[in-house]
Amino acid sequence: MxxxxxxxxxxxxxxxxxxxxxxxxxxxxxxxxxxxxxASYGGEARHKxxxxxxxxxxxxxxxxxxxxxxxxxxxxxxxxxxxxxxxEKLEDPLLRNLLALRYINGLTFEDIGERLFYSVRQVSNLHEKALDMFSLCEEKEIRVLTVKAV
The missing domain is CATH 1.20.5 (Single alpha-helices involved in coiled-coils or other helix-helix interfaces)
Structure with missing residues (x-):
């Protein structure tokens, strides 16, 4: 992905x-x-x-x-x-918080930066890292399911 x-x-x-x-x-x-x-001010009757x-x-x-x-x-x-x-599968609480603020709360990187005391650039970099880790969570889940199936 x-x-x-x-x-x-x-x-x-x-x-x-x-x-x-x-x-x-x-x-x-x-x-x-x-x-x-x-209100109808005309002399004509309206049809109910x-x-x-x-x-x-x-x-x-x-x-x-x-x-x-x-x-x-x-x-x-x-x-x-x-x-x-x-x-929640992400291990890093900062990255979990960042993804939740971005995608569930709908905050901009600027707003997230203010809340977490980071610059917009740092938030952007952390966001990319969080997306990469999000992928690892998926792969771990797939590996666990594959091992259990065998």
């Missing part, structure tokens, strides 16, 4: 999190549409059935969005547990 593949693997959490936030914003917009009250249909369509959209959000949240929780399990 290359470093780039590892980055993509670890970045999945942030992508799902961003997608959930986008869906929640969309749901909020639809909710605002459903609760918006507009068309307003009811509109409201029903919006409620259906809200239900659909809620279902999508629930599915994404379930996937996010499962992925977080999976990533945490892989990150």
């Amino acid at each position: 290359t470093r780039n593949e590892k980055r993509q693997y670890l970045s999945r959490y942030r992508f799902i999190d961003v997608e959930i936030k986008r869906l929640m914003e969309e749901r909020d917009e639809w909710f605002a549409r459903a609760t918006r009250v507009t 059935s068309s307003e009811g249909d509109r409201l029903g369509d919006i409620v259906a959209k809200l239900c659909e969005l809620d279902k999508m959000i629930d599915e994404r949240v379930d996937a996010l929780v499962d992925l977080r547990l999976e990533l945490e399990a892989h990150i």
Whole structure:
């Protein structure tokens, strides 16, 4: 597994999190549409059935969005547990912390540097080392499984 593949693997959490936030914003917009009250000052009578249909369509959209959000949240929780399990296999607590801050908390190298009292360059170097060690954890796991199978 290359470093780039590892980055993509670890970045999945942030992508799902961003997608959930986008869906929640969309749901909020639809909710605002459903609760918006507009006054009719014209002399023409409005048809209640068309307003009811509109409201029903919006409620259906809200239900659909809620279902999508629930599915994404379930996937996010499962992925977080999976990533945490892989990150915990690293022996070095600094590298574990760095990967968790980067890929689970979504912090930038600058923010991580401030938290860990390192420069951005040091954080970047430690990140590369953590990705390399992440690979070693995988290989050790594969070797252990192979030995047990024999």
